Amino acid sequence: MNITIDEDKCCGAGQCVLIAPEVFDQRDDDGIVILLDPAPPQEQHTASREAAAVCPAAAIHLTDGA
Template sequence: MRVTIDQEKCVASGQCVTSAADVFDQRDEDGVVVLLNEHPPAELAADVRQAAVVCPALAIQIED
């Protein structure tokens, strides 16, 4: 799995962090998503997929 984010699309809702805090974080100054792990382990795959689904801006892309 490879995760990419589009910080330009991000609306800083924080849903990704709630779903997968080991993979996503937010910048302190504006809340925009920060990718912590581009290749998360398999045990986090379901959480990462959930983060992509709940992202209101569709700023998370996943490649298998």
């Protein structure tokens, strides 16, 4: 799995950080998402998919592959 973020879409809701804190964080100044791991290990895939699904701005994009 590969993850990309569209920072321009991010509204800083923080749901991704709550669901997958090993993969996502937020900037202190404006709450915009920070991608900690663009290719998370298998054990983080379920949480990463859930984070993308609940993102109110649809700013998290997942692709399968190496």
